[in-house]
Amino acid sequence: MKTITIVGTQWGDEGKGKLTDILAAEADLVVRYQGGNNAGHTIVFGGRKYALHLIPSGVFHPNTKNVLAPGMVIDPIALADEIKKLELAGVDTSNVVVSDRSHVVLAPHIALDEAIENARADKVGTTGKGIGPAYALKATRTGIRMVDFIDEAQFKTALIAHLSVVNPMLKAFGAQAQSAERIVRDTAEARKVIAKRVKNASVLINQALENKKRVLFEGAQGTMLCLDHGTYPYVTSSSPTAAGVPLGAGVPPQAIKTVLGITKAYTTRVGEGHLPTEIKGELADDIRTRGNEFGTTTGRPRRVGWLDAVVLKHAKRISGITHLAVMLLDVLRGVHPLTICVGYRLNGEIIDWIPASAQDLARCEPVTITMNGFDEPLEGIERFEDLPKNAQAYVNKVAELTGTKVAFVSVGPDRNQTLRLIDNLWEENNG
Numbered sequence: 001m002k003t004i005t006i007v008g009t010q011w012g013d014e015g016k017g018k019l020t021d022i023l024a025a026e027a028d029l030v031v032r033y034q035g036g037n038n039a040g041h042t043i044v045f046g047g048r049k050y051a052l053h054l055i056p057s058g059v060f061h062p063n064t065k066n067v068l069a070p071g072m073v074i075d076p077i078a079l080a081d082e083i084k085k086l087e088l089a090g091v092d093t094s095n096v097v098v099s100d101r102s103h104v105v106l107a108p109h110i111a112l113d114e115a116i117e118n119a120r121a122d123k124v125g126t127t128g129k130g131i132g133p134a135y136a137l138k139a140t141r142t143g144i145r146m147v148d149f150i151d152e153a154q155f156k157t158a159l160i161a162h163l164s165v166v167n168p169m170l171k172a173f174g175a176q177a178q179s180a181e182r183i184v185r186d187t188a189e190a191r192k193v194i195a196k197r198v199k200n201a202s203v204l205i206n207q208a209l210e211n212k213k214r215v216l217f218e219g220a221q222g223t224m225l226c227l228d229h230g231t232y233p234y235v236t237s238s239s240p241t242a243a244g245v246p247l248g249a250g251v252p253p254q255a256i257k258t259v260l261g262i263t264k265a266y267t268t269r270v271g272e273g274h275l276p277t278e279i280k281g282e283l284a285d286d287i288r289t290r291g292n293e294f295g296t297t298t299g300r301p302r303r304v305g306w307l308d309a310v311v312l313k314h315a316k317r318i319s320g321i322t323h324l325a326v327m328l329l330d331v332l333r334g335v336h337p338l339t340i341c342v343g344y345r346l347n348g349e350i351i352d353w354i355p356a357s358a359q360d361l362a363r364c365e366p367v368t369i370t371m372n373g374f375d376e377p378l379e380g381i382e383r384f385e386d387l388p389k390n391a392q393a394y395v396n397k398v399a400e401l402t403g404t405k406v407a408f409v410s411v412g413p414d415r416n417q418t419l420r421l422i423d424n425l426w427e428e429n430n431g
């Protein structure tokens, strides 16, 4: 088995899209295993810009299959729209496969997402894409799967049963009940676009693994947004960790080999919840502008903080991260000194793990170290050895603090502004 699993080590938006794009070019299969169109990344390809929310970026490589696996929740209208935009731009999307076991996100889930957020005293700050309600209804065995969605008659029957539970919920929140006929009608076009791509994804992925094909598992969001291991309740409703792969893709746990943790050279977060190393004021504004830290899905400005090694160690512990990719290093140019959080002080004790209680996390004071910054531009640099000494020292410190090898360093937005410290990651741990 030759696999690489990409996971976000922070609160999402770490730059996973760029690494996925680079590794997708070398993969036979790219698999999204959780989440839905709450994720998003922008890919610049052939001089054009594409916003991808559901489809893996392997779609630009005709020989790479792109799988939306059983663990995803998929808004069919959004997926059909993404497919149509790609096709209009001349991208062949026949290499996109959708799992028959994935769940669909429909208008009532989006309405519920909004209604629940409005009703809550402690807002999560969701992306409003209906992700939480779709997963919640899946867990109560009220969800609708892709296999039922693509057959109009079957879908209608499932939808009537579904709405018998969901409409009373909507009404209880003061929102409008929804009609099955309307949903069937509004999704008719999407059904046509998607139906022919729906397959048993687990069989397909396992066949690829048996045939020693290269399979890239693409995590969305980040470890700190994990439903189980993140900063609950300010999390998403799936597991963006390596542990989410076997369940979400329908592959054996032994398929997880190399786990590439993606981290920014600093930290960002969107939505609510504590950010222990948060920076405010001019420096934060400056980093936000230079790093273009505005949500791809919602456009919201991201909060900014120093790099947090406690967060990285947490991600490593849970996902068995074997390698790191340090992204957006260029954004830290001219920042003096560079600060890294190496522990939290809580109740007079220093800890290197994330407390479960949101109140405790809010009381954690970061214990920090500082390092010399760098002023030289990084843009044209092609080898790690050519980085300014202080930039090298910073990356080496991240490796040391986390006990992880650094495989990539990103020094600019372009695909070729990515330094490879390990030539062939597919051969590492993949024996």
Ligand code: IMP
Residues within 6 Å of the ligand: 011, 012, 013, 038, 039, 040, 124, 125, 126, 127, 128, 129, 130, 131, 132, 220, 221, 225, 234, 235, 236, 237, 270, 271, 272
């Ligand atoms: P939901 O996933 O829309 O339910 O949102 C739950 C939380 O996860 C909110 O704080 C969102 O801002 C955050 N979130 C969801 N998807 C992403 C993502 O792709 N990047 C960053 N944050 C995300």
